[in-house]
Amino acid sequence: MTTDSEHSSGLYEAYEVFVQYDVLEPHQYVGSVLASSTDMALIVARENFLRRDKAHSLWVVPKQFIAVKTSEDVDFFAVEFDRDYRRVDGYSDNARRWKAFKQRAMEIDEVVEDVKHAGSGNPEEQITPGDGFATESAPTQKGR
Amino acid sequence: MVTSTEDMRVTQFMARIERGEKIEATDWMPDDYRMVLVKFIQMHGVSEIMGAYPEKEWVPKAPSLRRKLGIMSKVQDEIGHGQLLLRVAEELAAPLGATRESMIEDIYTGRIKFHNVFHMPAPSWADAGVIGWLVDGAAIISQAALLDTSYAPYARVLKRICAEESFHMQHGESIILSLAEGTPEQRQMLQDAVNRWWESLMFFFGPPEISESARVMLKYRIRERTNEELRQKFLTRYVPRIRSIGLTIPDEALSYDRNKEQWTYTQPDWQRFGEIVRKNSGPMSQARIALRKSAHTDQAWVREAMKRTADSVHVSVLGK
Ligand SMILES: [Fe+2]
Numbered sequence A: 001m002t003t004d005s006e007h008s009s010g011l012y013e014a015y016e017v018f019v020q021y022d023v024l025e026p027h028q029y030v031g032s033v034l035a036s037s038t039d040m041a042l043i044v045a046r047e048n049f050l051r052r053d054k055a056h057s058l059w060v061v062p063k064q065f066i067a068v069k070t071s072e073d074v075d076f077f078a079v080e081f082d083r084d085y086r087r088v089d090g091y092s093d094n095a096r097r098w099k100a101f102k103q104r105a106m107e108i109d110e111v112v113e114d115v116k117h118a119g120s121g122n123p124e125e126q127i128t129p130g131d132g133f134a135t136e137s138a139p140t141q142k143g144r
Numbered sequence B: 001m002v003t004s005t006e007d008m009r010v011t012q013f014m015a016r017i018e019r020g021e022k023i024e025a026t027d028w029m030p031d032d033y034r035m036v037l038v039k040f041i042q043m044h045g046v047s048e049i050m051g052a053y054p055e056k057e058w059v060p061k062a063p064s065l066r067r068k069l070g071i072m073s074k075v076q077d078e079i080g081h082g083q084l085l086l087r088v089a090e091e092l093a094a095p096l097g098a099t100r101e102s103m104i105e106d107i108y109t110g111r112i113k114f115h116n117v118f119h120m121p122a123p124s125w126a127d128a129g130v131i132g133w134l135v136d137g138a139a140i141i142s143q144a145a146l147l148d149t150s151y152a153p154y155a156r157v158l159k160r161i162c163a164e165e166s167f168h169m170q171h172g173e174s175i176i177l178s179l180a181e182g183t184p185e186q187r188q189m190l191q192d193a194v195n196r197w198w199e200s201l202m203f204f205f206g207p208p209e210i211s212e213s214a215r216v217m218l219k220y221r222i223r224e225r226t227n228e229e230l231r232q233k234f235l236t237r238y239v240p241r242i243r244s245i246g247l248t249i250p251d252e253a254l255s256y257d258r259n260k261e262q263w264t265y266t267q268p269d270w271q272r273f274g275e276i277v278r279k280n281s282g283p284m285s286q287a288r289i290a291l292r293k294s295a296h297t298d299q300a301w302v303r304e305a306m307k308r309t310a311d312s313v314h315v316s317v318l319g320k
């Protein structure tokens, strides 16, 4: 890692580079370049990082404008409690409890898939016959 | 000629939309695209914020520490969703002179509306559960249907929101399952809450007719499903689940027509709820708006003080 004095003493300035590979993904940090101006930084970044990959958008930011916290600051990143009440896995007993009512647990992925299609869907497919989850297993989509 | 360049730009824009391309904040866009998006996203963001109020009322009264932590996390998420969405809205509305301050002020000057459900009271813990289960359930269906929206910054934020909503879904179910497994009194409390919320939930998706702004949104692929399609999907998913835990839905006309593959249901009182939303005249509208207003105005000095501190630090750093 460079320090403030290192990048301010040279002739050029350091820029951090962020690439957005897909329109629906966030920009991702890929590395840094040294350049004489913002315009040049964009060109150098394009040459360094995007010779092959297809990208949707490219950002360069002067390094000095990036405020940083690292894991050295333990308190800052501390998770004070076991926070499973904030996560889906804190409620994993729901599926068993629905089953007692002869009902299948619902997952958000299937809702996402469902609304892509027109029509009301079949309410009978929502009910679990017997005790299985057989009717329609929740499709697990990539990346969601 | 000015009009022909304008026409050409609109044609090019429509071609982008039809190719399924996503639009960024910095791209050229027709005025009606911008206007309809600003209004829609601002209303979405403001509804997230006002939506935290009915549940926030239950944070001090939650029945156990774990429930308190759970509902507090959810309230935090909703306010967080409001912030992400207002960020998207204010960026789009910047050419129109809007700011974060004005977007919040719009709530108490009545310039922006929020969802009917958040004007209603939540008198019991079962209401907190039903909000988490069914109101979030309805909101999840609406938001999931927007994931493929043509406006990229909105789509990216929605993706994040939906990921967090999967916790809201489980959280709401967990509360209502506990009540459903409980004593006859607890089950009755749950039934009463469903009775209170059902009509509001039917209204939530909006009228079955396609309004002018809905037409613009369909044209520009801001959304692709109609109000009625989403209400139908909600019924398909939730009616069997509500019934499976032994609850009655307070609508005798409710039934699924196998031939038409459609639900028949009693129309909510469009007139009454429409007025509640337009005039902020629901049972809890004024009280919650007053709270939102005092949070905004009483703390104006804090925002200003923080800005002054930041400015003076900036000056002294640069001055060195
Ligand atoms: Fe939300």
Ligand SMILES: [Fe+2]
Pocket (backbone or CB within 6 Å): B078, B136, B139, B165, B168
């Ligand atoms: Fe939510």
